[in-house]
Amino acid sequence: MEKYEELFVSIRKIIRAIDIRSRKLGKEAGITGPQLIIMQEIGRVKGLSSKEVSNNVNLSQATVTNILDRLEAKDLIKRIRSQSDRRKVALFLTDQGKETLLNAPQAIEENFIEKFSALKEWEQYQLISSVERIADMMGARELDAAPVLNLGELSASEQEK
Template identity: 50%
Template sequence: MHKHDELLIALRKVIRAIDLHSKQLERTAGLTGPQLMIMRSISRFDGAMVRELADVNNLSPATVTSILDRLEIKGLISRERSSQDRRRVGVMLTEAGKALLAKAPQPLQEHFTRCFDELKDWEQSQLVSAMQRLADMMNAQDLDASPILDVQGLNPD
């Protein structure tokens, strides 16, 4: 087998692992990876504004707003205007949102991050460099991406 075939197989395995985890999350919790990440951020920063959630998750405010719209329809979050500044709208988990979050599986990137952090610094640098090179080889260097491991789109539906 050629080296490029071995690399393509490894890439396919990564894509498959992300896909399988996303489908399992959707089946067990009824959430996408980005929705789960936003809910976890809301639980840490109760009353956070859209801009803060976007910054913490490396997403655009428009993407976060779309995710929040879907979570609100499901009854998992609520939005409340500030009594001091009516322009500010904070986001909170509802009781249903807290209950769902408590039983939701761990996001794939949290497991990945924990394993990555256990590597030696030179191993981390080598992986980052190899993946950046790979992205360049696939003409993906200019694609917008966030650190959320999910094959489902982050685009508003």
């Protein structure tokens, strides 16, 4: 097997592991990985705007707005318009959203976080740099990416193009 083929096999294994984790999250919590990340951000900093959420989770404004619409439809978040400036809308978790967040499984495997955190700092940077280079080589520099990936959403957005 060629070296590039070995690399692609490893990448496919990573994608498969993410897919399995994403399906577990959907089954147990009824939300996707990106929805969880956005809910965690709203729970962490109350009253954020959608633009602030977008900046904080590294997703485009359009993607975040779409996810927020879905979360609001599920009654997991609420948008509250400012009384003093009607242009401003703050985001908050509903009681159901707080409960969902509390009961949701971890978005990223604890095992991964523990192992990665146990690496020396230079090893962490080396891994980050290597994976970023792979992403660049695959032409993925400009793609939206949250810390958690839901393959179903990626497939749907890629088909729209």
